Amino acid sequence: MPSIAYFGPRGTFSEQAARVHAGADDTLEPMRTVPAALAAVRAGEADLACVPVENSVEGAVSATMDALAVDEPLVAVAEVVLPVRFSVLVRPNLTADRVRTVASHPHALAQVQGWLAANLPDAAQTAANSTAAAAVGVLDGSWDAAVTAPVAATHYPLDVLATGIADVEGAVTRFLLLRHPGTLPGPTGSDRTSIVVTAAAERTGVLAELLTELALRGINLSRIESRPLKGRLGQYRFYLDFDGHVHEQRVGDALAALHRRCQHVRFLGSYPRAEPSPTSTAAAAGNTDADYAAAGEWLAAVRNGTGG
Amino acid sequence: MPSIAYFGPRGTFSEQAARVHAGADDTLEPMRTVPAALAAVRAGEADLACVPVENSVEGAVSATMDALAVDEPLVAVAEVVLPVRFSVLVRPNLTADRVRTVASHPHALAQVQGWLAANLPDAAQTAANSTAAAAVGVLDGSWDAAVTAPVAATHYPLDVLATGIADVEGAVTRFLLLRHPGTLPGPTGSDRTSIVVTAAAERTGVLAELLTELALRGINLSRIESRPLKGRLGQYRFYLDFDGHVHEQRVGDALAALHRRCQHVRFLGSYPRAEPSPTSTAAAAGNTDADYAAAGEWLAAVRNGTGG
Structure with a gap:
């Protein structure tokens, strides 16, 4: 019976999103602000926080994202997409x-x-x-x-x-449910991974390099946003959402490559997609876990002199 | 004596930004919403619109960006950066x-x-x-x-x-001044260019390719944001700000490459940066206008059989 903290008072879109995820026995706790909902989880006063991360009709998304990038890490275990009606x-x-x-x-x-x-x-x-x-x-x-x-x-x-x-048909708003880091939800075959990376802006092309690391491994990007770091002119944070689960080899391999290239990478979670991908999220040819295993065995054989 | 339309009533941050740009004889016109300020320029009722495009403390930036991506094109001729105080x-x-x-x-x-x-x-x-x-x-x-x-x-x-x-020191908010397309402000050596590109999301790596086109020409990206296209699952708009002026060869060459790769590119203007770049905005070696001219002459000679 986890308690879920959300931006209140009772009756917000954040509560509506939390109810999509909540079981019948879960308790929902309205908080005065979005950062307060995150703080409640960090302080152990709630098990989950439900916060808007895209196209919010209440509260500023940029402040939410900034709050996820600093302080004690939280990880998303689910996403909820609601029509804006x-x-x-x-x-x-x-x-x-x-x-x-x-x-x-x-x-x-x-x-x-x-x-x-x-x-x-x-x-x-x-x-x-x-x-x-x-x-x-x-x-x-x-x-x-x-x-x-x-x-x-x-x-x-x-x-x-x-x-x-709704004046405009088809608009949606997106929420994440976040908790303390721990055992991750298992891969479902249609998952999304969210990260925040910090990179030096003075290196022209750094973002092209990071996105190429994803593209080379057949990983489809679903969202990107840059935020200048306050008080640190010339440093940027990038928020990235992409298809795949950190337990997949291609995703783990890409994250390790980003870690080598960036000043800082924060993992914000791998969780089931709320909507199926418009195209297949399966790893393209050459990027499956089996491909990685076969390539690893071949390389080991080359290195120990038994293959080539 | 241009009139400048801004998000009112009198006394908003949008007016404060407009006043940074305005001359003593310019008239400032408060509008009820940000889209209404853009509509006033499109309808010929104002010469310029001053609208928030980043980290707004009033009004939703995403709605502003959506309004710039559709309808009759407008181009930015100046940017204003204000401290959030x-x-x-x-x-x-x-x-x-x-x-x-x-x-x-x-x-x-x-x-x-x-x-x-x-x-x-x-x-x-x-x-x-x-x-x-x-x-x-x-x-x-x-x-x-x-x-x-x-x-x-x-x-x-x-x-x-x-x-x-200000609870947080160093936060800034950014505005653009937009008008009907026409003669562009000339290059100053410290300029920024803004575009909106539409690309098919199903092609993994399309954004990495677009950013690589910029990086290969020594062009530094200063902002990126993705927006899903309403009602068109699988298509994305990307808002890009980068250093340089469309009159520079490297920038023109990159924009032409993006036009070849994307379904749609909308030019939102080349204008002087409000703040100097944290690093030099000069084109890196091999990317100056002189480099482009020399390479063009060499290629022409190869093609007409007089060089190689």
Whole structure:
């Protein structure tokens, strides 16, 4: 019965993501900020933290990634991908024509401007600290309506005026579930690995070299982001997500190569992909574990004079 | 006397960035959103748009980048880098011990939690749509204090309770000034070029190839970010910033190579760097314009049978 810490209050997209992963007996703990959710795991007050890492509609992803790159290491054991679709909650029995004010996180409001213009054109828009905080504000009478994650409707005694709202179809937001380093989830054949590498920016082409180490081993990159290191002009952190599991030879071999080339490599986990890869994630010819084993045996034979 | 559209209301970091670039006679126009600032230039209602492209404390950078990648092209003619340092504005003569509520954009509040804990520990924190909207809320009595960009103090009749506030030293935020495509700013010897490329993700190593095209020509990458294309699983956009000007042979040669390799390349501008490069931005040996000219003459001679 692990406890999962997430960015609260109750009813955020972070909670919705945590519930995708949680079992019936797991307890979910809302935290005041994303870094506080990570800190709870580091301090042993929670078993897992569920935090947004891509295209967040609440909270800054860059701050989350910075918090994962420093302090005590945490590793991801699962990812959750959610569609960016909102619900609009109102006080019981309030009809759309009586909604004068609507609140949400500014990033959420920005993503439903089309729907608001068509459906609540006269409502004044107000910022809230999170989508769930907007629902709390409807409860306490601060405003009439809140743009929230669908899960918020299960926590607060409010009516659902509309649901499934998205100005842009197909947008998704992505979360990781992180815990203390320990036994890794086993390979499933469709896994993803996340790392943070620190490299000197003054060496032209360093990133091309790192990505070539992955490409040479048939490893497909699924995300990359650079962040300048604060106070260290000329040093960069790169966040990389790629297909494969660290227990595969090709991935282990690539990570060892990055470790030789970089000032620092932090392993952020190997975990099952939430969605199957658009193409096969199987290692290309020459990059399977069997290929590595055969090549190792051949090399050993060359070295001990029994083969060639 | 160009007009510059920026994310308003008056007093945001976007306005502060626009003022770094603006002349005394330029007019600055606050817009309701970042995409609206870009739309004003596209519609001919403003000459320039000043928008956040990195580490924004107001508004989502990913939405800005998406807006630059589609619709009518715009090109950057300048960049502005600002330190992330806030001011705290209060109603005239209000002392710190009487501040009960403090407001700002949630991303700004997140970056001054240390200062607030030490200086306004009892103040309730409230979200606003922007740092400047928080100042407007102090004026109209919604709350007692606002965490804002320094420039907000010049617009609103409020007292500056504190200034230069930053929990983390050395953080910066970056803006681009964009206009209709036309004559480009000339090379200065310390320039940056921005592009968006679209590539098929199923080809393992495509990004390594693109970055190698830059590295082979001695071009230093300063920023990279990937964005999945909505509704097109398996296609990615990459945002790249690198040293050099499109009028340099090495940069032009690299861009032409990317155009051969990618489904789409959008040029977002070549403009003077706001800060000098940590290392020289000069083309490395073999990559100067003179090197390109000499190599071209030699090749022409080989082809017409007069050299070798």
